[in-house]
Amino acid sequence: MSVSYIGPLQRAIARARSILFEPFRLETWLVLGFAAFLSDWFSGGWGHAGWERKVGGWHHGAVHLPGLHLHDLLPALVWGPLLAGLIVLAVAVGLVFLWLGSRGKFVLLEGVARGRAAIVEPWNRTAPLGNSLFLWKLGFSVVSGLLMLGLIFATIGSALLGWLGFHERVAMAPPILGGIALVGFVGLLVAFVGLLLDDFVVPLMYRHGIRAGEAWRRFLPLLREHLGQFVLYALLVLVLFVAVGAVVVAVGFATCCVGFLLMVTPYVGQVVLLPLHVAYRALGPEFLAQFGPEFQVFASGPPAAASLASPGPGAPA
Amino acid sequence: MSLAAGHALAPAGSPRGAWLAWLVAGAALALAWAAVAASDPATGEALCALRRAGGVACPTCGVTRALTLLARGAWRESLALHPWAAALALQAVAAWVAWTAWLAGRLRARPDRWVPHAVAANLAVLAAFWLARLAAGTLPR
Numbered sequence: 001m002s003v004s005y006i007g008p009l010q011r012a013i014a015r016a017r018s019i020l021f022e023p024f025r026l027e028t029w030l031v032l033g034f035a036a037f038l039s040d041w042f043s044g045g046w047g048h049a050g051w052e053r054k055v056g057g058w059h060h061g062a063v064h065l066p067g068l069h070l071h072d073l074l075p076a077l078v079w080g081p082l083l084a085g086l087i088v089l090a091v092a093v094g095l096v097f098l099w100l101g102s103r104g105k106f107v108l109l110e111g112v113a114r115g116r117a118a119i120v121e122p123w124n125r126t127a128p129l130g131n132s133l134f135l136w137k138l139g140f141s142v143v144s145g146l147l148m149l150g151l152i153f154a155t156i157g158s159a160l161l162g163w164l165g166f167h168e169r170v171a172m173a174p175p176i177l178g179g180i181a182l183v184g185f186v187g188l189l190v191a192f193v194g195l196l197l198d199d200f201v202v203p204l205m206y207r208h209g210i211r212a213g214e215a216w217r218r219f220l221p222l223l224r225e226h227l228g229q230f231v232l233y234a235l236l237v238l239v240l241f242v243a244v245g246a247v248v249v250a251v252g253f254a255t256c257c258v259g260f261l262l263m264v265t266p267y268v269g270q271v272v273l274l275p276l277h278v279a280y281r282a283l284g285p286e287f288l289a290q291f292g293p294e295f296q297v298f299a300s301g302p303p304a305a306a307s308l309a310s311p312g313p314g315a316p317a
Numbered sequence: 318m319s320l321a322a323g324h325a326l327a328p329a330g331s332p333r334g335a336w337l338a339w340l341v342a343g344a345a346l347a348l349a350w351a352a353v354a355a356s357d358p359a360t361g362e363a364l365c366a367l368r369r370a371g372g373v374a375c376p377t378c379g380v381t382r383a384l385t386l387l388a389r390g391a392w393r394e395s396l397a398l399h400p401w402a403a404a405l406a407l408q409a410v411a412a413w414v415a416w417t418a419w420l421a422g423r424l425r426a427r428p429d430r431w432v433p434h435a436v437a438a439n440l441a442v443l444a445a446f447w448l449a450r451l452a453a454g455t456l457p458r
């Protein structure tokens with residue numbers, strides 16, 4: 001089977017052009033920009049590093065074990081609950097962001113699939129799909145996060161044991177290097193699964209009106225059969241990100257950095273870069289459509305009823 | 318490729334909402350103009366990353382200062398600092414006036430259909446000015 005990489009890219013760009021420029025309507029950009037904001041901005045996991053830095057900085061400055069006095073403990077008594085509260089708040093905000101991003105994925109996909117700028121109706125109609133995606137992402141984040149943490153701690157532990165003289169330093173080098181390589185490999189694997197989820201599994205959920213687990217069950221046989229082609233797709237996406245990133249940086253520099261300010265401002269950035277968001281949202285389904293009619297997400301026709309949610313326009317009537 | 322986007326993406330907002338958006342846009346334009354007029358054209362140096370890193374002013378370097386001078390009536394100095402700044406201000410006002418006329422039913426064609434052309438034309442003009450001024454050595458310092 002011959003799989004094209006340029007064809008889907010051309011069709012995705014043509015779809016973005018058709019939706020956004022034929023004709024150009026300001027309200028289309030504002031509404032679809034909000035859908036892109038829901039879909040992409042909340043999926044970014046902003047602020048995590050900031051919290052970790054704050055927690056780390058406080059910890060090193062406050063703990064002072066020898067000669068404990070009340071005034072030494074007081075900051076801990078005050079800051080301890082505050083810190084715990086902040087961590088709980090950060091986790092809660094992270095969960096809300098994950099949920100909003102999961103729900104938003106289907107709002108943007110609906111807009112791109114049907115050439116339709118709407119928020120409330122698709123938000124409500126695709127709620128079961130978004131909630132299913134949220135639960136799957138939550139489980140995957142917890143499992144992959146624990147796995148990564150375990151690997152990182154194991155690698156650091158090996159390094160510490162060697163440094164403290166429990167083992168020969170030369171003999172410790174291979175496990176440390178192996179640990180770093182393993183962390184890198186698992187990180188790449190997690191990123192690849194995330195790409196497959198957003199680009200192929202989410203469209204399949206939308207197309208058939210099914211839950212995330214069921215969509216994976218339909219997608220995995222295809223992935224096993226065409227693994228190399230999906231890896232090549234991931235590399236294409238990586239190349240596209242680098243190329244687009246270079247253009248974005250050039251535009252930012254060419255506008256006295258005003259362009260940067262616009263692009264990083266929530267919602268405004270999604271409106272300014274909307275052609276990229278829409279074209280990228282269309283790329284995965286366009287690539288997937290090559291593997292058979294059951295994988296075609298974009299097509300005309302009225303949606304049919306389904307058990308979970310109304311399936312996408314590519315579904316058989 | 319046709320998605321019938323023209324029909325599906327027709328304006329769905331109420332006339333009241335459209336007039337509210339028009340009012341907010343007008344107020345934002347007036348506020349921006351007031352802020353530009355209140356700023357000091359002598360300050361605001363070295364914001365340009367391109368100039369800091371490469372020593373060359375970017376295509377939009379000097380626009381804010383040129384608008385400030387324009388707001389104070391010094392249009393010759395404004396044109397000398399950045400020849401396209403006054404045109405940008407005029408386009409913003411013209412767009413708002415066209416929007417007003419369309420909402421009032423005095424203009425049949427939607428004015429926003431010209432936005433992509435206007436953006437492309439402005440980018441081309443800015444690039445042309447930048448290249449010409451780079452060659453002539455008249456980019457702002």
